[in-house]
Amino acid sequence: MHAGELHVLMSESSTFTVLRTSGGRVLSLLLDDDAQALLFAGHLIRIRIDGRTSRSSTAAAASVPLPQTPPPPATATATATATATATATATATAMAMAKAKAKAIIIMKKRKSFRRMMLSDYTVRAQIVQSFGFADRDAPKDAPAGARNITSAVFLISTCGYRAALNASSFRSMWLNGPSTPRTANTMQNYWDFCSQGTSRMSNETQVIFEVPLPCNGTVNGQPYNFFTQCSEVELYAWMDLAESYVQNTLKRDISLIKQRIAVLPTEMMASCKWAGMGSIGCSGTRCYSWINGAAATELSAYMHEMGHNMGLQHSGRAGYMSEYADKSCTMGSGRTCFNAPNLWRLKWASPLPGGDLNGTTLEVGQWKKFTIPNQSTAPQSFVRINPSWTLITGKESLSTDPLPADRELAPVYFISFRYRHYVFESFSTESNNRVHVYSFQGTQVSFRHLVPLNSDL
Numbered sequence: 095m096h097a098g099e100l101h102v103l104m105s106e107s108s109t110f111t112v113l114r115t116s117g118g119r120v121l122s123l124l125l126d127d128d129a130q131a132l133l134f135a136g137h138l139i140r141i142r143i144d145g146r147t148s149r150s151s152t153a154a155a156a157s158v159p160l161p162q163t164p165p166p167p168a169t170a171t172a173t174a175t176a177t178a179t180a181t182a183t184a185t186a187t188a189m190a191m192a193k194a195k196a197k198a199i200i201i202m203k204k205r206k207s208f209r210r211m212m213l214s215d216y217t218v219r220a221q222i223v224q225s226f227g228f229a230d231r232d233a234p235k236d237a238p239a240g241a242r243n244i245t246s247a248v249f250l251i252s253t254c255g256y257r258a259a260l261n262a263s264s265f266r267s268m269w270l271n272g273p274s275t276p277r278t279a280n281t282m283q284n285y286w287d288f289c290s291q292g293t294s295r296m297s298n299e300t301q302v303i304f305e306v307p308l309p310c311n312g313t314v315n316g317q318p319y320n321f322f323t324q325c326s327e328v329e330l331y332a333w334m335d336l337a338e339s340y341v342q343n344t345l346k347r348d349i350s351l352i353k354q355r356i357a358v359l360p361t362e363m364m365a366s367c368k369w370a371g372m373g374s375i376g377c378s379g380t381r382c383y384s385w386i387n388g389a390a391a392t393e394l395s396a397y398m399h400e401m402g403h404n405m406g407l408q409h410s411g412r413a414g415y416m417s418e419y420a421d422k423s424c425t426m427g428s429g430r431t432c433f434n435a436p437n438l439w440r441l442k443w444a445s446p447l448p449g450g451d452l453n454g455t456t457l458e459v460g461q462w463k464k465f466t467i468p469n470q471s472t473a474p475q476s477f478v479r480i481n482p483s484w485t486l487i488t489g490k491e492s493l494s495t496d497p498l499p500a501d502r503e504l505a506p507v508y509f510i511s512f513r514y515r516h517y518v519f520e521s522f523s524t525e526s527n528n529r530v531h532v533y534s535f536q537g538t539q540v541s542f543r544h545l546v547p548l549n550s551d552l
Contacts, residue, residue, distance in 0.1 A: 095140055096121065099229040099379050100222075102135040103330070104403050105369035106419055112327050113141060113220075118315030118335060120327045122217040130222060136379035138226040144219040229379040230353075244286060244296040244401070246354040248303045249337035254310035254322045256360035259388030262305050265358070268392065270298055280518050285394050288519045289432035290443045291474055302349060306337045325367040333357045334383055354382050354404055356397070361388030371396045373403030395430040402426050407437055413534070422526050423513055430521040435470060435477040435511035436535035444470070446479045454484040467512040467530065471520060477511035506534035 098115040100123075111123040111131045123141065125131050250258040250265055260268070269282045277284055286294050311320040319332040334355050341347050354377060359367065370390040374383045384400035402425065410421035421427025424434035438444035447465055449456075457463065457480070470476045485505040513520065514528040522528075 095142060095223070096220075097138065097140045100131070100134050100137055100139050101379065101383075102131050102375040103372055103383075104375060104409065105372040107369065110327070112331075113139070114331065118331070119317055120315075120331050122327045123220045124217050125220060125222065132375065134222055134225050135375045136228050136230070136377070138229045139222050140224040140226075141220040142223050144221060242294050243300050244294055244354075245300040245352055246296070246302075246356050246401075247338075247341070247349045247352045248301065248356045248358065249306045249333070249341075250304065250358050251306050251308055251333060251337060252360060253308040254360075254362075256362045258305060259358050259361050259391035262303050265391075266303055268394070269303070270296070270301060278518055280394065282394050282397060285398060285519055288471065288516075289398070290441075291471070293443050302347070302352070304337070304341050304345065304347070306340050308333070308336050308340070321363070323366060325363070330372070330383075330385060333359070333385070334381075353377055353380070354384070354401070356384045356386065356401075358386045358391050359388050361391070363387055364389045371400040373400035375403050375408070376406045377404050393430075395425045398425045402433065402437070405441060407433070407440070410434060410437070422523060423531050429526070431513075432471060432520060434531065434533055435509040436533050436537075438470070439477075439479065439509065440535075440537060443474075444477065445475050446477055447475050450475075450478040451481075452479065453481040467510065470511045470513055471516060477509050480508040480510070482507075506536055509533040509535060
């Protein structure tokens, strides 16, 4: 038996599960159930190891052919006063879409399982046998949502003869506002303010930035690391642990109370770390981490994406596409944008239009409802949410842990919003600009433990 804190890490192409022991050692895990990993992210757990898997078996698994990506669905253009109409006659369509979505999710989970083994040369197959609750005993039961101050420690790392991707001065000018910085300037502080409509804030008081030189190789927490040749779970946590040690012991700065850590790696690390960024899911453990590859060090959307993972968000896909990253209208997909409507709702940054939270009670049979939908970024009430509870067995909005009969499917909840280009923070392509977007989402608002991948239809 092994015990420690469970972390779930996501990059743009992979999902990894890591056990971190009380002594700081890390172990790459392969769990049979992806949902179980998310359920216990940030928990102190005990596992039973069922076997060990090498990278060679990963390559064999990853070679399994997958279905080809179908052509994109047709899109519909809308104006700024787009009208959305919903009726109870959508039942059959909702159920059909739910079945198609369920199949897509199954395929994506298989792909993620294959990829997870690639984090380390050796990954152990394991099962969670016991949970002792969140590693941070003072953490809220559910992921925090609503207004917040974003507090982070940023490490600008140099190592192996490679310079940091940015120095502290350059990073600070990109990250934070000065006394005369306009609200339209392309800074991370403005990005958060714009996308959350002022509900989430960062400032010079909540952000600490350090230039951190690290040895290229050595041993940390009893495990050897090599930043020049490797990018396993050992190196990921070595960057964070060694950087914290340098700040605490050499710079004499106490950052022990800051949970969110962001490591910006040298550009040359792309040779061994084949991702633009990686983030841990949720922040209810002792720490939450974001790693940014130096090649993406000036891409603010890369930071927003990984920090979104720290808030409990997952990737946003698109109906009909294999990639769980295919939503171009959300920074949790592949967009240089804000979050989409379901993620804004999930974070409590935005809510449905008045009368626009529809379900089997508020949308009566045969009754039409019409809505004028504003641009999502201009109003705190900006979208229509349709929960077709008339198709559920229980008629309840919350997800049940009880298995459904084989002949029934959970109907997705739909979010309808209108989006158009904002030249700084909503960089839509022509395909996505000035359109009504329809999203489906089956998660809850306050707990990332029940999130499932998002899908969007344009």
